[in-house]
Every structure is written in structure tokens, then in C-alpha cells.
Amino acid sequence: MDEQKFLANRFEANRGRLRSVAYRLLGSRSEAEDAVQEAWIRLSRSDTSGVDNFGGWLTTVVSRICLDMLRARGSRREDPLEIGDGKPAADNSESPEQEALFADQVGAALLVVLEKLTPAERIAFVLHDMFDLPFDEIASIVGRSPEATRQLASRARRRVHAADTAHDHDRKRRREVVDAFLAASRGGNFDALLAILDPDVVFRADQTAVALGGAAEIRGAAGVASTFVGRAQAAQPARIDGGMGLAVVIDGELRIVLALTIVDGGITGIEAIADRERLSRLELEILAN
Structure with a gap:
């Protein structure tokens, strides 16, 4: 098996998770797919021979792509959030149980709240609270110290919880x-x-x-x-x-x-x-x- 095909197979094994990460970060099915595709392009051009955690490396890559997209979105004053039913597009690589869990965790209401966070807050909150990434790894993505990244996630968490409380009261x-x-x-x-x-x-x-x-x-x-x-x-x-x-x-x-x-x-x-x-x-x- 040639190296490109080997990389493609490894990438496909991680595609479902990468799409989940991108959709949570961007709130847009189409943009999530774009981010995952860009991650593949970067992978195909990179030397990964020294990468020990392939899945972690890809998660970092797609997260950085999403951060750039969120920042560009803010500068364009656009709102590409796809409310719909809060569910991602169907994907044959994910089981029905995984899809049900995804839909439960990422509802439209949460996406609306996440849209109000700054790009760095959103990255820190989603990657830590939803994917359990340690703050030192997230810090390298957002360009902050681990402690500053922890504060970003904490601030985002308070805003999300406050919105949940207001929604419950309403x-x-x-x-x-x-x-x-x-x-x-x-x-x-x-x-x-x-x-x-x-x-x-x-x-x-x-x-x-x-x-x-x-x-x-x-x-x-x-x-x-x-x-x-x-x-x-x-x-x-x-x-x-x-x-x-x-x-x-x-x-x-x-x-x-x-x-x-x-x-x-x-x-x-x-x-x-x-x-x-x-x-x-x-x-x-x-x-x-």
C-alpha cells in the first residue's frame, strides 16, 4: 500500500470525529465539511512520520482551521449558523447510537449560545468540555498560556450555563x-x-x-x-x-x-x-x- 493510500485510510478512520469537532466549533454543516476537507489537504502535504498520536494531530489541525474560519466570520460580520434541527448531516461512518448522542449534545439552542462566544472561548470550551482535551494542548491552538486557556473555557462555561438557566426560566x-x-x-x-x-x-x-x-x-x-x-x-x-x-x-x-x-x-x-x-x-x- 502506498503512503498516500495509507494516509487516506487513517484519515477516513478519523473523519467522523473530525466532523463532530468541526460542527461543534462552527455550527454549520457545510463549513464543517470544508474544514475537514482542508485538514485532509494539509495532511496530504505534511510529513507525519514523527506523529505519535495521529488522531490528536488531526484534531489540532482541524481546530486551528476552525479557529481561522471563526475569526474570518467575525471580520465579515456573517452569520452562517445553520439552526435547523441541530443535527449534523447523516454519515455512514457513524452508528445510529453515535448520531443520537451527537444530536443530544449539540442542539440548536446550544449552537445559538456558542455563536455568542468569542472564537477563542468557543474553541476552549468545546475542545475541553466536549472532547476532554487538556488545556496545554488547547493552548497551542488558541495561542494562549494553559492558564489563560483555562480562564477562556471557564468564562465560556459561565455564559453557556447562564443562557441555559434563562432558557429554562423562559x-x-x-x-x-x-x-x-x-x-x-x-x-x-x-x-x-x-x-x-x-x-x-x-x-x-x-x-x-x-x-x-x-x-x-x-x-x-x-x-x-x-x-x-x-x-x-x-x-x-x-x-x-x-x-x-x-x-x-x-x-x-x-x-x-x-x-x-x-x-x-x-x-x-x-x-x-x-x-x-x-x-x-x-x-x-x-x-x-
Whole structure:
């Protein structure tokens, strides 16, 4: 086997990990692939005869490439972050278990938080907290001392945890709004509905929901409150495509979903979805009452 083919085989054995590193660092599938490809180009031009830890060497190379890309991104004022579902593109070299673990560790919310870190903070946090690289190795990548690199990771960790706490608080508050809306609707409490609805709230329904007897559009808190007062008896709180709302399931079949837009503790929009095709595409989780 010639040397180039030998290097290619060793590189392919590490490709899955390198893509994971690059995706966590960049938050972009396409840029992660570019970084991994650039790592291969640099490998093919390098003398690795004295490299003892081949995987570690490649991780360092791709991390430096990602650091350069993050710095260039900042200078261009671009935002190539691909939110989507937070999952990397499928790769046959990774098992379903590895892909599931990856998706669990790198959700869209975390990528949004990481995007707010400086390039050096992001490198230090991801490589240490997600890949267990020692600070002396990371220090050589970011061009800092090991102690300064430790401080970078610590600062990044505090920002990530603070964002997680804020997200948890916001999710709890939105659930409280949904529960209050549901209780007021079921209980026929018009005033309580007015209190939870934004004065300029807009209700919209798709054609299937309208055919069931609803209005296509209602504007204003009074009109929306009148529509829902004394109703929603069969509705259940639900998480809908990452947001909050209500779902009506009858005899095991999802009949209608009310997707709620909640801003500053008030409901500003309600969308009634009853079309079966649209319902089938929703990411829905029924929550306990």
C-alpha cells in the first residue's frame, strides 16, 4: 500500500470525529465539511512520520482551521449558523447510537449560545468540555498560556450555563401562560382570558379548522376571548415545534393544534391547525396537565 493510500485510510478512520469537532466549533454543516476537507489537504502535504498520536494531530489541525474560519466570520460580520434541527448531516461512518448522542449534545439552542462566544472561548470550551482535551494542548491552538486557556473555557462555561438557566426560566414561564389560558378557557373566565391575551392578539385558522366551525381570523383580545371562553375542554398542553400550545386528541387521533405565540408573558398569536398533512409534519409532545 502506498503512503498516500495509507494516509487516506487513517484519515477516513478519523473523519467522523473530525466532523463532530468541526460542527461543534462552527455550527454549520457545510463549513464543517470544508474544514475537514482542508485538514485532509494539509495532511496530504505534511510529513507525519514523527506523529505519535495521529488522531490528536488531526484534531489540532482541524481546530486551528476552525479557529481561522471563526475569526474570518467575525471580520465579515456573517452569520452562517445553520439552526435547523441541530443535527449534523447523516454519515455512514457513524452508528445510529453515535448520531443520537451527537444530536443530544449539540442542539440548536446550544449552537445559538456558542455563536455568542468569542472564537477563542468557543474553541476552549468545546475542545475541553466536549472532547476532554487538556488545556496545554488547547493552548497551542488558541495561542494562549494553559492558564489563560483555562480562564477562556471557564468564562465560556459561565455564559453557556447562564443562557441555559434563562432558557429554562423562559420555558417555565411560557408553560405557566399556557396553563393559565387553558384554565380560563375551561372555566369560562372571560376576564382571566383578557388578562392573558395581548390587546392586539390575532387568531388565525387553516381551512380545515374553519370547516369545523371556526373563524378564519379574529383580531383583538375581546374577540379572541369570546371565542375561547367556556371551551378547550379536551385540549392538552403541548410542545409544538419547540414552541408551546394546545393539542386536542380524540380516540387517539390528533384533531387540532393551537400554536401559541407568547411574548413578555402574554399571548400575541394563536394559530389553529387542523389540516392532516400539516399536523403530520409537526414535532409534537403532549405535556402532562
